[in-house]
Amino acid sequence: MSVIPPVTLPLLARLKIFASYYRPYRHILMLDLLCAFVVAGITLVFPLCAGYVTRTVLGEAGPQALSDLARVGALMLGLVALHLVCNTFVDYQGHVMGTRMEGDMRRDLFRHLQALSFGFHDSQRTGQLMSRLTHDLYNIGELAHHGPEDLLIALLKFVGVFVILAGINLKLTLLLFAFLPIMAVYAVFFNIRMNAALMRSRARIADVNAQAEDTLAGIRVVQSFTGESTEQRRFDAENARFVDSRRAEYRAEVYFYQGMTAFSQLMLIAVLSFGGLAIVRGALQLDELVTYLLCVGLLLEPVSRLVNIARLLQEGVTGFERFLELMAFTPSIKDAPGALEVRGVCGEITFQNVTFRYAPDLPPALRGINLTIRAGEFVALVGASGVGKSTLCALIPRFYEVSGGRILLDGTPITGLKLDSLRRQIGVVQQDVYLFAGTVLDNIRYGRPDASEAQIRKAARQAGAHDFILALPHGYHTDIGQRGVKLSGGQKQRLSIARVFLKDPAVLIFDEATSALDNESESLVQDSLERLARRRTTLVIAHRLSTVRNAGRIVVLTGGGLSEQGTHAELMAHGGVYARLQATGLRL
Incomplete structure (x- = not known):
């Protein structure tokens, strides 16, 4: 079996291909990003409102305190309502957009696989291709949705939080942001390990699918030769390889996520420790520390989003690269420039x-x-x-x-x-008849999809299949099972001949x-x-x-x-x- 080569496209070319799948949904994407922008802005306003209440309303407690408190409360309720509307749009329409993009890629890959020649399919295992068509593309929708949105929110919050924190206490803010380069190096290192482990995992699950498809497709041979134990050993071997690859993947994930969590907690400890010291020295007010702590909580949220983006990148990019590997195969048999339509043969x-x-x-x-x-x-x-x-x-x-x-x-x-x-x-009648799951009518109609039922019945009569079809439980509407397992060899062959009669x-x-x-x-x-x-x-x-x-x-x-x-x-x-x-x- 030939090995599918890795993707050799430059990064920019890969990004262009991925971005092209946004084109039909660009209006939804723009609205999604606009809503994400609003969500990020509202989130930044909340700590400022809390600081205002702590400092101006409660701290001064003048005659206007109640009315000021009511106005701030009303403003925050309005922001909560707007936040809810925008978040709902992002969560629902964004996910739908991602799923549609995933479906478009799956559609294109299926069309491409059908266009590849017998030579390609002779060298590939069906289960491997099915895994790439289904499982590998599963996480692309999540990446397509959350990637741009989470990145925008995270960047806006980082910049906004930095401006707010720097305005409160620049030295403490610089200390806090000193953690970020260390976190970035740590994240990149374990991202590389996660990506390698994920690629191995995807390849191994494809091997499991291929082994299962091979065994189940030939279950009659397996059982007739009492080969169940042999097939179980083969499946167990592939399954064990997959489990080992998943273990390595989870190990890399644990190091990554737990390390990022530890860095987040260290940042909070640093704020409490040095912020408390600043209050003791009179360099920071208590209400400023409250606002600062709330903003640090906001800073941890974009860190979590970036961690999530890293996970989505590993899962989505791995699947997308395996998608590109197949799409890179060019059909070896295709129309020449200026090819002629066949008429009057x-x-x-x-x-x-x-x-x-x-x-x-x-x-x-x-x-x-x-x-x-x-x-x-x-x-x-x-x-x-x-x-x-x-x-x-x-x-x-x-x-x-x-x-x-x-x-x-x-x-x-x-x-x-x-x-x-x-x-x-050209009509081909082969020894190994392939019938599709479905009814007798559907299988004969495959010869000419626009044929009427009367034309299908005529083709069946010409093939000598009409009488046995009528004897089936539901006649032409009888379901014949996967690959026509409910029919005899002669019946299947006559259906295939009826299909060619209909094709004419x-x-x-x-x-x-x-x-x-x-x-x-x-x-x-x-x-x-x-x-x-x-x-x-x-x-x-x-x-x-x-x-x-x-x-x-x-x-x-x-x-x-x-x-x-x-x-x-x-x-x-x-x-x-x-x-x-x-x-x-x-x-x-």
């Missing part, structure tokens, strides 16, 4: 000196293939296992890109055709479509395939004599490329590779 396919290898360091899976399949022709591909029959067929819809040579459809290179329009003209392509590829079926099911499916193949260019990977004999032409592949071609009778008379395969009884 006849179905002639030409291979011109085609060579293909799965990776640059691997030997060729196909070499020097020259072959023309006429429009409407029925061609069977035969050859020993591993000579590249399925690979050759997979090159036509560009599931893989040729390494050399070219393939033409009706005289036009397929690389010059729009990918989606090319694939709409010009070119058909049958990739050993009946090899896993019993004789009765094979006969029913074979009839459906023959009806589907009429008046269409058809390429069949054949393994049974009955299919081969019905072909208009048989093409024999060997490790060296295209060996021979002709009808069954011609090839048997020739006495070459095909005749030897028939004589030895090998599956073709």
Whole structure:
């Protein structure tokens, strides 16, 4: 399995990508920051009100004391109400904005994963990709919401508190702020450790997901071979690695948060100690110390916000970097500039000196293939296992890109055709049928999403599936379970054929479509395939004599490329590779 490389984008480029997800919600972001600004301002006003009450109203206790106290109380109540409104907006709309941004990233990543070629997916584990698609993006919404907001509030409070404290007692304030550089160095050191531990943790939980997905997807094989204990050992090993990584992550978190808490408490002790000393010496009044202590409490709050930002950065940035790692993969198969829309396809396919290898360091899976399949022709591909029959067929819809040579459809290179329009003209029926969780109707409609129910029923009749569908508990609306587990092999295959009937392509590829079926099911499916193949260019990977004999032409592949071609009778008379395969009884 290929390893996903780490992100190599410069920091500025990463920030631009992240900031681009704010664009649809910029108005909410502006209101959120405005409300955060108001919240920070109101919080700074409260200690000043308390100092005013302590010094002016209660200290002087004149005839206007009650009315002054009432005015200050009314002002503070108004500020509390405004604080509540702004905080509510920040808490609700800000979180919704963050969640929408998270959803947008997940949408883009899913679209990107679907655009990546078979070659990419062949080298990745599904559980790993699912973890990146879900768990890794979970904390990005929190970072998107709280990051700008908490940073703004923390900076405003720091500056505001410093101005207020410096106005009360500059020396004590400078002493207090001397703690901040030490706290910053401490925070950066343990942030680095937290980030490394979090990256390991994310990778390990992805391994756990991949192992669980692999085992549960193959649960029938696991149970039939009594492999539960083996799979449990594998899962336990991955789970133990994840627990170890989480232990390291929590250790770094404990050092970070407890250290920051200790610094906050030391600052409070320093204020009480040196503030008390200043009062004794007459350099500070008691009401000023009250205001000072309240402001120190406010100073600790932005420290807590910065600590929270640090946590969100570790969790959110780690997930965002893993998001960028996948987004950095560019689809190896995509439309060329000026690619043409496929229209009026006849179905002639030409291979011109085609060579293909799965990776640059691997030997060729196909070499020097020259072959023309006429429009409407029925061609069977035969050859020993591993000579590249399925690979050759997979090159036509560009599931893989040729390494050399070219393939033409009706005289036009397929690389010059729009990918989606090319694939709409090709129907593939495979041995391993994939049906989606849902109803029979939904699975057939996959061939043409805009099809009516009448069209779906017609396709099912053409595929010989209508009768068995009606016998299901809810007919076409019967839920068939994950991957169609409630259906037999023959029933699943006929549904896949109905799907292709509905698609109505010009070119058909049958990739050993009946090899896993019993004789009765094979006969029913074979009839459906023959009806589907009429008046269409058809390429069949054949393994049974009955299919081969019905072909208009048989093409024999060997490790060296295209060996021979002709009808069954011609090839048997020739006495070459095909005749030897028939004589030895090998599956073709």
